[in-house]
Amino acid sequence: MPAIQETVEQVRRIDVDQYRYGFETDIESDKAPKGLSEDIVRFISAKKSEPQWMLDWRLEAYRRWVTMREPTWARVEYPKIDYQDYYYYAAPKQKKGPNSLDEVDPKILETYNKLGIPLREQEVLAGVTRGDGTRTPVAVDAVFDSVSVATTFQEELKKAGVIFMPISKALQEHPELVRKYLGSVVPITDNFFATLNSAVFSDGSFVYVPPGVRCPMELSTYFRMNEKNTGQFERTLIIADKGAYVSYLEGCTAPMRDENQLHAAVVELVALDDAEIKYSTVQNWYPGDADGKGGIYNFVTKRGDCRGDRSKISWTQVETGSAITWKYPSCILRGNDASGEFYSIAISNGRQQVDSGTKMVHLGKNTTSRIISKGIAAAYSQNTYRGLVSAHRKATGARNFTNCDSLLIGNKCGAHTVPYIEAKNASTIFEHEATTSKISDQMLFYCRQRGMSEEEAVALVVNGFVKDVLQHLPMEFAVEAQKLISISLEGSVG
Amino acid sequence: MSLLEISNLHARVEGKQILNGLNLTIEPGQVAAIMGPNGSGKSTLAYVLAGRPGYEVTEGDIRLDGESLLDLQPDERAARGVFLAFQYPMEIPGVATMTFLRTALNAQRKARGEPELTTPEFLKRVREAADHLEIKQEMLRRGVNVGFSGGEKKRNEILQMALLQPKLAVLDETDSGLDIDALKIVADGVNRLRSPERGMIVITHYQRLLDYIVPDVVHVLSKGRVVKSGDKNLALELEAKGYADYTGEAA
Numbered sequence: 001m002p003a004i005q006e007t008v009e010q011v012r013r014i015d016v017d018q019y020r021y022g023f024e025t026d027i028e029s030d031k032a033p034k035g036l037s038e039d040i041v042r043f044i045s046a047k048k049s050e051p052q053w054m055l056d057w058r059l060e061a062y063r064r065w066v067t068m069r070e071p072t073w074a075r076v077e078y079p080k081i082d083y084q085d086y087y088y089y090a091a092p093k094q095k096k097g098p099n100s101l102d103e104v105d106p107k108i109l110e111t112y113n114k115l116g117i118p119l120r121e122q123e124v125l126a127g128v129t130r131g132d133g134t135r136t137p138v139a140v141d142a143v144f145d146s147v148s149v150a151t152t153f154q155e156e157l158k159k160a161g162v163i164f165m166p167i168s169k170a171l172q173e174h175p176e177l178v179r180k181y182l183g184s185v186v187p188i189t190d191n192f193f194a195t196l197n198s199a200v201f202s203d204g205s206f207v208y209v210p211p212g213v214r215c216p217m218e219l220s221t222y223f224r225m226n227e228k229n230t231g232q233f234e235r236t237l238i239i240a241d242k243g244a245y246v247s248y249l250e251g252c253t254a255p256m257r258d259e260n261q262l263h264a265a266v267v268e269l270v271a272l273d274d275a276e277i278k279y280s281t282v283q284n285w286y287p288g289d290a291d292g293k294g295g296i297y298n299f300v301t302k303r304g305d306c307r308g309d310r311s312k313i314s315w316t317q318v319e320t321g322s323a324i325t326w327k328y329p330s331c332i333l334r335g336n337d338a339s340g341e342f343y344s345i346a347i348s349n350g351r352q353q354v355d356s357g358t359k360m361v362h363l364g365k366n367t368t369s370r371i372i373s374k375g376i377a378a379a380y381s382q383n384t385y386r387g388l389v390s391a392h393r394k395a396t397g398a399r400n401f402t403n404c405d406s407l408l409i410g411n412k413c414g415a416h417t418v419p420y421i422e423a424k425n426a427s428t429i430f431e432h433e434a435t436t437s438k439i440s441d442q443m444l445f446y447c448r449q450r451g452m453s454e455e456e457a458v459a460l461v462v463n464g465f466v467k468d469v470l471q472h473l474p475m476e477f478a479v480e481a482q483k484l485i486s487i488s489l490e491g492s493v494g
Numbered sequence: 495m496s497l498l499e500i501s502n503l504h505a506r507v508e509g510k511q512i513l514n515g516l517n518l519t520i521e522p523g524q525v526a527a528i529m530g531p532n533g534s535g536k537s538t539l540a541y542v543l544a545g546r547p548g549y550e551v552t553e554g555d556i557r558l559d560g561e562s563l564l565d566l567q568p569d570e571r572a573a574r575g576v577f578l579a580f581q582y583p584m585e586i587p588g589v590a591t592m593t594f595l596r597t598a599l600n601a602q603r604k605a606r607g608e609p610e611l612t613t614p615e616f617l618k619r620v621r622e623a624a625d626h627l628e629i630k631q632e633m634l635r636r637g638v639n640v641g642f643s644g645g646e647k648k649r650n651e652i653l654q655m656a657l658l659q660p661k662l663a664v665l666d667e668t669d670s671g672l673d674i675d676a677l678k679i680v681a682d683g684v685n686r687l688r689s690p691e692r693g694m695i696v697i698t699h700y701q702r703l704l705d706y707i708v709p710d711v712v713h714v715l716s717k718g719r720v721v722k723s724g725d726k727n728l729a730l731e732l733e734a735k736g737y738a739d740y741t742g743e744a745a
């Protein structure tokens with residue numbers, strides 16, 4: 001049997017067995033009745049004791065959503081989603097919100113421990129070692145189903161003036177900030193999934209970094225979907241005020257289930273003058289089994305607004321999970337001299353379908369953007385890069401460089417590239433490079449002749465392929481991502 | 495015991511029979527040249543020895559140190575000391591040559607139950623081998639064979655051989671695409687690796703390479719069999735007369 005075929009066989013088996021995070025946590029939860037209606041929206045808002053304006057905002061989104069149609073332009077196929085068959089609110093049962101980690105259900109803490117997310121600060125301090133030997137603490141906000149269960153390092157962040165808390169809490173404590181920025185990047189009318197999220201989001205993370213402050217640690221959120229038939233709709237809002245800097249990491253997992261779970265998140269980033277936001281994601285939702293049964297439907301709207309001059313937003317993503325991925329982290333380059341970056345590794349295996357890419361919208365003068373996308377398709381998966389680069393009439397001197405490479409493993413998968421390029425002024429310089437290659441039998445044989453096992457050979461070739469992107473991830477994440485790539489492609493070696 | 499014993503080897507590729515009862519023995523320390531016209535099965539023999547998928551052995555056996563290789567995977571054969579210098583070495587973008595060498599060496603050591611080399615020891619060995627082959631450090635940082643000239647690719651093959659220290663080295667048309675200076679460097683590298691324990695099979699179409707790597711024995715391959723064996727003078731004879739004597743009968 002040719003080597004490639006064996007790899008594909010192996011990969012197919014692995015889908016089912018190798019998803020390491022497919023355990024379920026047995027805790028009582030507080031759920032809203034199944035289905036979606038104005039009453040449910042009111043229920044969620046009331047649960048969170050939200051101000052009236054927030055409820056009105058949600059209801060406006062809901063009424064809008066009812067009139068909208070699910071988009072069909074992406075290169076993904078799935079059975080029609082019955083939106084009335086999901087629960088839109090599930091929270092671990094608790095009398096009131098936890099004030100400290102000691103009040104959090106130990107079973108939840110155990111879950112995060114299994115995932116390797118240390119919530120206790122001392123463990124965090126002990127656990128994270130940088131390449132240069134210094135230790136950088138990471139503040140973690142853990143979201144379980146729809147609710148944020150714990151945010152670490154509150155005190156230390158407070159000293160720096162950084163606000164990092166569940167968005168539900170921010171609505172209580174900093175309503176003016178939330179009201180000013182929420183929906184200002186992704187308006188409630190934006191698209192079907194974002195509008196749905198606006199109506200029913202139950203929690204997520206909120207970050208505000210005041211002017212001139214460099215956030216003293218990496219901020220991190222870990223999302224865990226646990227409840228059956230639950231949609232997870234988290235909303236993240238990050239604001240870097242003038243001259244501020246923040247680096248934010250996001251990770252996701254879910255239990256293995258036969259049914260498809262719905263995930264429709266919205267992430268909004270706002271960078272004011274001279275501010276910089278670095279947003280990294282390692283997405284490892286359950287991808288479904290070898291036959292494509294189960295898995296997460298991931299319909300995510302992520303957008304950053306480089307609102308100020310010389311502001312910078314950088315997206316880095318490693319996508320390995322989900323049955324369906326529909327995701328285009330984008331940058332609106334509004335300020336003059338603003339810059340946007342998108343570094344992506346998207347791996348699809350089994351029957352996974354990925355339609356992902358970015359939008360770089362140049363509005364300000366002398367704005368620059370850079371896109372490095374690496375798609376890897378194996379088994380029967382379909383992997384599409386879809387990207388838009390546009391320069392407005394007034395965006396003189398806009399520059400973009402795009403490099404978009406696809407790697408195929410086996411001959412049943414597909415890689416597709418759909419770039420849209422629009423330049424409305426003559427001083428724009430856009431460059432686009434794209435390649436598609438295949439891990440050939442010959443390449444694998446060459447490596448194996450030198451003594452590497454098939455798994456080692458595939459891992460070596462793939463790691464070479466994604467190197468340009470991996471180096472943009474924060475150190476801790478790069479290591480995790482590298483491991484994840486090996487696991488999702490050829491199983492544990494050794 | 496012979497190092498390598500090939501007996502009555504029949505093999506086919508994509509349904510086409512290429513090797514038809516090939517017999518060949520290599521003694522420890524011996525350098526054997528294999529010559530023959532195009533299509534006689536030289537490269538097929540090299541791939542079958544290394545266990546390339548798609549090269550199917552239908553009859554016969556290959557034994558290294560008395561152990562049959564037929565059921566072993568390519569990496570298992572490599573760990574037992576089989577090395578193939580490719581006629582067309584593959585490019586692996588993004589993987590530094592140094593990383594490749596280290597991954598390969600450690601994989602073999604692990605398979606043999608030996609500890610991994612320490613970084614200083616590894617670097618020392620690479621540097622020594624690279625110096626002899628006039629390979630610059632800068633080249634080792636580049637992607638494996640990416641942007642290498644023909645000569646650089648072949649030198650890189652010999653570098654790997656020097657580092658992996660195989661029991662049996664098979665050089666598949668290592669001279670193809672080399673100018674005379676590059677040929678000398680490569681031949682010099684190969685000669686340096688001659689040792690009383692190591693066997694080598696030097697596959698070539700032309701006698702020229704054998705001026706620099708002088709073989710102990712020359713075998714002529716035709717239609718998938720060894721049809722004549724002799725000393726190094728046989729190569730000179732072939733150079734003068736061509737392969738017509740060995741291909742004529744069926745033509």
